[in-house]
Amino acid sequence: MTIPQATLEEMIAAARGELEVDLLIEGASVANLLSGEVHRADVAVHKGRIAGFDCESAGSVINLEGKILAPGFIDAHVHIESAMVTVPEYARAVVPKGTTSVVIDPHEIANVWGMDGIRYMLESSRNVPLNVFAMLPSCVPATSMETSGASLDAEALSELMDDVRVLGLAEVMNYPGVIFRDPEVLKKIRLAGPKRIDGHSPSLTGRDLAAYIAAGIRSDHECAGVNEAREKLRQGMYIMIREGSAAKSLRELLPLVTPKNARQFLFVSDDRHPADILRDGHIDNMVKTSIERGLDPILALQIASLNAAQYFGLRDLGAIATGFRADIVVLDSLEKPHVEKVIKDGILVAEAGDICVRLESFPIPKKTSMRIGKLNPKSFEIRAEKGAARTICIIPDQIITKSLHCSPKIDNGNVVSDTKQDILKLAVVERHKATGNVGLGLVQGFGLCSGALATSVAHDSHNIAVVGVTDDDMHTAVLAVVRMGGGLVVVQNGTVKSSLPLPVAGLLSEMHMRDVAKGIDDCIDAARRLGCAIKNPFMTLSFLCLPVIPELKLTDKGLVDVARFQLVPLFVQ
Secondary structure, eight states, rough: OOOOOOOOHHHHHHHHHSEEEEEEESOEEETTTTTTTEEEEEEEETTTEEEEEEOOOOEEEEETTEEEEOOEEEEEEEEEGGGGBBBHHHHHGGGTTEEEEEEETHHHHHHTTTTTHHHHHTTTTTTSSSEEEEOOOOOSSSSSSSSSSSOOHHHHTTTTTTSSSSSEEEOOOOHHHHHTTTTHHHHHHHTTTTTTEOOTTTOOOOOHHHHHHHHHHHEESSOHHHHHHHHHHTTTTTEEEESSSOOOOOOHHHHGGOTTTTGGGEOOOBBBHHHHHHHHHHHHHHHHHHHHHHHHHHHHIIIIHHHHHHHHTTTTSSOTTSSSSSOOOSSSSSSOOOOOEEEETTOOOETEEEEOOOOOOOOOOOOOOOEEEEEEEOGOEEEEEOOOEEEEOOTTTOOOEEEEEEOOOEETEEOBBBBBTTEEEEEEOOOOOOOOEEEEEEEEEEOOSSOOEEESTTTTTTTTEEEEHHHHHHHHHHHHHHHHHHHHEEEETTTTEEEETTBBBTTBSSSSSHHHHHHHHHHHHHHHHHHHOOOOOOHHHHTOOTTTSSSSSEEEEEEETTTTEEEEESOOO
């Protein structure tokens, strides 16, 4: 969405009332996050910017008697890929909920397409009513124990670090690399220069935490509780309060927020899935929940907008004040705020929960996302060995797992799925470089009685993860994912029962978010008919491949003991 820019002279004249402004918003009260008060004011807007609180003449007038004006909300850390839609479709969903700016970490698509993936996310956001800023991914790949589609070193990242919409270096997950001064990690940190460096340091404490912060890392969204957040707060970190789909910290961390320290907190969604956005909301839901739980409305709105703007150096966002961009949310009240309208750069873009401007689609890059080696049902065979087998145990509603030693079911010298003990075969098929890698393991907790589930959304390298009762169905499920160019699939007795194509890098769909949400629900329903009792089996499956989250995970290279940070054999020696 392109807005003509006013000259310096024109903005000064507009502020003095010497010319007709484009828009006057009259009758409302302003939640002034700079003065900390709510006051009655008419807001003049000219060429996308606020020209002051009065005017002589306006091209158009919007009367919002009795309403509250607040600055547009800012999501300070989000992986849009987790919503499984392209940037225009993401904007269609979140802008009506009051989000006018997002700071993305395109870590997921970068693991598939590298720098081309980051450029795609930025380019596809140019004509949407949403400010999209980026932090460059710091860990692609996350580890050497998996095969990703790209590897981004400091030299590669330097191509975009000077881009005006790039605000710095995204979550530095490799905190051992920081603490022990890995040269490549330090190159990336130096590359950021004066720009922001976001953190990712769960459970880091004491001198190791101090060393991590001393590198210039100033935020964290992985605080496990109030005590951890308090220690990081005392050491100067900004605390990102997260309400994702898998990980939530709002209710736990909110008691730490006081009028004296509230400026050190930001709201983020991180990984929020389509159904949660559509049903529960986005940053607006965090604002509402915070107020319901006793936080002062002005503080809640500051955390939702002004704090992020100031943290990232976005000097013309986060407040309704002269010279700021006219990104405005219209609320019905402050006590129980509901977003009624959204104004972006002085244009009404959303009303009554729907976008009211045309969204342009953006062409998908002509890049393959599915290159697997030779595969057949025998690729999933596991030869039995003596002793117990390491088995991934799912913990309900968690992305961490337990590592169990179990006696697997054996048939003709091969390990097979054991539905009575709920121990199923799990595989990760490499899909970027056609290496032919197939990591094999066992998992407990899915509850499948028959069939197989597969997905190309498998954090962080996004190979194809598949769990199933038979090798034939696992093979059929993987091939179905490949044919779609990526996505989710449910197979039973060699037949695809439900599927959701994700043809953009095997991660995103060009469909509306509501259609994607329905597609996910259909796949989940099909999985339930096979006996699966997990609330969201595809999300669970995707995190079983993440080798930086304890205890036991599986990649295309094999089982990873996360505590030892190394590959381990399936059978206990």
